[in-house]
Amino acid sequence: MNQHVSAETIKSRAGVPAPIAMLAELTHRCPLACPYCSNPLELETVRSELTTEQWIDVFSQAAELGVLHLHLSGGEPAARRDLLDLTAAAASSGLYTNLITSGIGLTERRIGDLADAGLDHLQLSIQGATPELADRVGGYKGGYDRKIAVAEWTHAVGVPLTVNAVCHKQNMDQMGDMLDLAVKLGARRIEIATVQFHGWAEKNRAALMPTREQVLRANTFVDEARKRLEGVIVIDYVPADHHSSYPKACMGGWGRTGLNVTPSGRVLPCHAAESIPSLTFDNVVDRPLSDIWYKSSAFNAYRGDDWMPDLCRTCDRKAIDFGGCRCQALALAGDAAATDPVCVRSPLRQALVEQAEIDSHTKPPAFVYRGFKQSGA
Numbered sequence: 454m455n456q457h458v459s460a461e462t463i464k465s466r467a468g469v470p471a472p473i474a475m476l477a478e479l480t481h482r483c484p485l486a487c488p489y490c491s492n493p494l495e496l497e498t499v500r501s502e503l504t505t506e507q508w509i510d511v512f513s514q515a516a517e518l519g520v521l522h523l524h525l526s527g528g529e530p531a532a533r534r535d536l537l538d539l540t541a542a543a544a545s546s547g548l549y550t551n552l553i554t555s556g557i558g559l560t561e562r563r564i565g566d567l568a569d570a571g572l573d574h575l576q577l578s579i580q581g582a583t584p585e586l587a588d589r590v591g592g593y594k595g596g597y598d599r600k601i602a603v604a605e606w607t608h609a610v611g612v613p614l615t616v617n618a619v620c621h622k623q624n625m626d627q628m629g630d631m632l633d634l635a636v637k638l639g640a641r642r643i644e645i646a647t648v649q650f651h652g653w654a655e656k657n658r659a660a661l662m663p664t665r666e667q668v669l670r671a672n673t674f675v676d677e678a679r680k681r682l683e684g685v686i687v688i689d690y691v692p693a694d695h696h697s698s699y700p701k702a703c704m705g706g707w708g709r710t711g712l713n714v715t716p717s718g719r720v721l722p723c724h725a726a727e728s729i730p731s732l733t734f735d736n737v738v739d740r741p742l743s744d745i746w747y748k749s750s751a752f753n754a755y756r757g758d759d760w761m762p763d764l765c766r767t768c769d770r771k772a773i774d775f776g777g778c779r780c781q782a783l784a785l786a787g788d789a790a791a792t793d794p795v796c797v798r799s800p801l802r803q804a805l806v807e808q809a810e811i812d813s814h815t816k817p818p819a820f821v822y823r824g825f826k827q828s829g830a
């Protein structure tokens with residue numbers, strides 16, 4: 454244990470586990486413009502980004518805090534010219550490094566260098582199973598072909614590959630083809646996640662909300678594919694919220710397993726947490742990461758069950774889903790401490806499902822693409 458940890462910090466650790474994973478949003482720059490991007494509506498500029506040295510210090514603090522998995526993400530992390538130095542530093546801090554990328558900005562040589570620097574894993578997003586659809590959803594012509602090349606280069610240097618496929622109304626019927634593509638590319642895992650309606654996705658609800666029929670077909674497909682492809686590829690599936698009975702344990706519970714660091718260094722319990730205006734978030738430039746994790750008001754706001762409404766506090770599932778997503782509760786119920794309206798036990802559930810039904814059957818309007826497109830690098 455670090456000898457400089459104060460008695461106050463040790464006391465505050467009671468009952469709070471160390472985080473397992475950290476998502477480092479190295480930049481919000483991205484050549485793509487996905488209409489469901491999880492980055493906030495207010496994107497951070499290049500001038501506000503942490504420097505190389507600051508990120509390296511954050512990685513070392515994270516390792517000391519107990520973080521095991523580091524997700525190097527964005528925006529597009531390849532837009533950082535220092536990605537190689539950052540990866541090498543993270544690996545030498547003992548962190549398992551996972552690069553979450555659109556693939557744009559990576560070259561065969563850069564992937565080889567990243568592998569040599571200690572990159573443990575690469576997660577490549579795909580937006581569809583055909584160039585036409587993928588490039589339209591991502592708002593980037595030629596993106597699909599580049600992704601195929603990146604997957605091949607990654608496979609060639611022996612870095613394990615996961616394919617990320619966010620599914621929605623306009624690509625859900627290509628789920629089978631996206632899975633076949635992932636197998637063909639040599640991916641060991643595919644993450645099929647139905648779009649979550651926050652931020653950019655909320656702006657694009659009518660363009661993205663899948664129909665109930667699509668969701669039911671997808672659920673059946675995944676069940677069947679998991680059996681058929683056992684031992685070939687692992688399928689992680691996040692089904693649609695609006696057609697599930699219970700909410701997900703968002704982030705494995707608020708402040709329980711992971712943290713996010715924004716490009717400028719603000720530390721968040723989840724990527725959308727800044728949508729809750731009553732919370733203030735500390736910056737790792739001003740306060741040690743360990744202090745923020747154990748002692749900050751934002752991380753302690755929804756830990757335990759004191760904050761829960763009676764419906765959740767007395768519920769037999771509270772240790773499974775922790776009352777669901779706080780950001781979704783705020784967005785849909787107007788109260789971040791409400792039961793997640795996705796839950797069948799919430800009085801707001803019926804209205805939510807009815808609205809989803811309407812959105813899902815609306816003719817898709819044009820996408821509102823994620824704001825600032827920059828080729829970065």
Ligand code: SF4
Nearest residue numbers: 483485487490528555
């Ligand atoms: S625009 Fe697309 S590729 Fe870029 S960060 Fe957002 S979701 Fe990822």
Ligand code: SF4
Nearest residue numbers: 765768770771776796
């Ligand atoms: S009532 Fe709360 S704890 Fe129970 S299932 Fe619903 S969201 Fe989860």
